[in-house]
Amino acid sequence: MTAPLTRPHSPALDALLGRRFDVLDHGFVRVIDYMGDDAAVVQAARVSYGEGTTTTRSDRGLIDYLMRHRHTTPFEMCELKLHVKLPIFVARQWIRHRMANVNEASARYSVMDREFYLPSAESVALQARDNKQGRGAAVDPHTAASFIEVLTNVSTQAREDYDGALEAGIARELARIGLTLNTYTEWYWKIDLHNLLHFLRLRSDSHAQAEISAYADVIGNVVEQWVPYTWAAWTEHVRDAPRLSASAWLALAGCLDPDALAGALGALPERERRETMRLITAAWAAKGGAP
Numbered sequence: 001m002t003a004p005l006t007r008p009h010s011p012a013l014d015a016l017l018g019r020r021f022d023v024l025d026h027g028f029v030r031v032i033d034y035m036g037d038d039a040a041v042v043q044a045a046r047v048s049y050g051e052g053t054t055t056t057r058s059d060r061g062l063i064d065y066l067m068r069h070r071h072t073t074p075f076e077m078c079e080l081k082l083h084v085k086l087p088i089f090v091a092r093q094w095i096r097h098r099m100a101n102v103n104e105a106s107a108r109y110s111v112m113d114r115e116f117y118l119p120s121a122e123s124v125a126l127q128a129r130d131n132k133q134g135r136g137a138a139v140d141p142h143t144a145a146s147f148i149e150v151l152t153n154v155s156t157q158a159r160e161d162y163d164g165a166l167e168a169g170i171a172r173e174l175a176r177i178g179l180t181l182n183t184y185t186e187w188y189w190k191i192d193l194h195n196l197l198h199f200l201r202l203r204s205d206s207h208a209q210a211e212i213s214a215y216a217d218v219i220g221n222v223v224e225q226w227v228p229y230t231w232a233a234w235t236e237h238v239r240d241a242p243r244l245s246a247s248a249w250l251a252l253a254g255c256l257d258p259d260a261l262a263g264a265l266g267a268l269p270e271r272e273r274r275e276t277m278r279l280i281t282a283a284w285a286a287k288g289g290a291p
């Protein structure tokens, strides 16, 4: 007879269920449901490795190993379902993450929320010079205030026109098309942990637009409490780990002093130290020997 299973759960995430985390001026993120926890990642991984019961310490080590070696499928065993309220222009970026399930409020069926997003004066900035997609230096307070005023006027006017069209009996699916992109929408969004971490890497990065990053940061805080071992492994091996080209890596490895290196790598766990040393030795061999 097989032993009965208890449902895996995260007490830390249970405590957050349904709570509203405010984002931007009218947006929010709420955790609706989830499946699995760090133990579910370990449980799935042990199917492939066939190992028996282990200590908490080795569970943490296994998660670290999986993340370091991009053995990603065990992380797909956990899922998170969120209720999100977000401006349409943020939703357009967010929806590009295809490995998720989405159900959005229908503006054909119901009347759109009245709120629209307005940036704070401090977040209004000039076009960046070195990044065609990003923001650069701050603008003077007068320019920021007049930009926000224009945005407020067009958004308010578009909303009044929308309300007027509805009053005139125009179909909701047509009345909505003149609304501005900063109008808020809502959706339920469900995603597995592997793809969620991919979303967070791209959208909490400094290259992402600040408004979607604000959501990624809030969701990141939730994930950290939900799966703390996975979060620690991900920040160490993915989020904060540099990504180098082969050429940059060879150039860098060629400057490393073998004696200083032995001491510096001593701080790493044994297995990671060996793996790192193997990489460096291969780079030296490719350049004709140690520097």
Ligand SMILES: Cc1cc2nc3c(=O)[nH]c(=O)nc-3n(C[C@H](O)[C@H](O)[C@H](O)COP(=O)(O)OP(=O)(O)OC[C@H]3O[C@@H](n4cnc5c(N)ncnc54)[C@H](O)[C@@H]3O)c2cc1C
Pocket: 096, 097, 098, 099, 100, 133, 195, 198, 202, 203, 207, 208, 209
């Ligand atoms: C800073 C930034 C700037 C961007 N600028 C632009 C832009 O200017 N224009 C624009 O159009 N987009 C832009 N994007 C969106 C970007 O190109 C991706 O569409 C988005 O980040 C989603 O990434 P993804 O496809 O990896 O994620 P997901 O769609 O969630 O997919 C996750 C992973 O699943 C796999 N996968 C998903 N679908 C397929 C498929 N059909 N075939 C094979 N593998 C698949 C891939 O491994 C993928 O990485 C930008 C994104 C960022 C972060």
